[in-house]
Amino acid sequence: xxxxxxxxxxxxxxxxxxxxxxxxxxxxxxxxxxxxxxxxxxxxxxxxxxxxxxxxxxxxxxxxxxxxxxxxxxxxxxxxxxxxxxxxxxxxxxxxxxxxxxxxxxxxxxxxxxxxxxxxxxxxxxxxxxxxxxxxxxxxxxxxxxxxx
Numbered sequence: 728x729x730x731x732x733x734x735x736x737x738x739x740x741x742x743x744x745x746x747x748x749x750x751x752x753x754x755x756x757x758x759x760x761x762x763x764x765x766x767x768x769x770x771x772x773x774x775x776x777x778x779x780x781x782x783x784x785x786x787x788x789x790x791x792x793x794x795x796x797x798x799x800x801x802x803x804x805x806x807x808x809x810x811x812x813x814x815x816x817x818x819x820x821x822x823x824x825x826x827x828x829x830x831x832x833x834x835x836x837x838x839x840x841x842x843x844x845x846x847x848x849x850x851x852x853x854x855x856x857x858x859x860x861x862x863x864x865x866x867x868x869x870x871x872x873x874x875x876x
Contacts, residue, residue: 728848730855731834734863738870740822740829744798746870747820756865758858769795775807779854782843784809798822812841831863
């Protein structure tokens with residue numbers, strides 16, 4: 728499975744970079760996130776519940792930041808595991824300043840195993856893209872609210 732895209736934030740690049748490393752922010756913006764905790768520098772564990780066709784269930788997550796160059800770029804490597812299967816992959820994020828805000832370009836690759844692997848690959852990519860879009864919209868809203876206070 729491959730996903731890529733970009734998202735614009737009306738926030739400074741350093742603020743966006745800090746937000747993607749803050750467990751409280753991640754808990755608030757990741758769709759279905761029930762728990763997230765930093766277990767070491769740049770390493771997180773959590774739990775996500777999804778109620779989506781073909782992917783419903785509770786999943787344990789483990790993510791670590793790699794290849795970090797604040798505030799320009801970071802890689803995320805991780806696994807998601809549950810009764811419906813597992814997903815392991817990597818995403819690369821590039822943050823660039825643009826017209827008083829920040830644009831995040833992202834590209835991710837993942838391997839799906841177990842019952843989840845039976846999902847049509849295009850459906851799985853659309854589903855992942857939808858979840859990413861929801862999370863980035865929530866992050867943009869949170870950053871806008873924090874910037875307004």
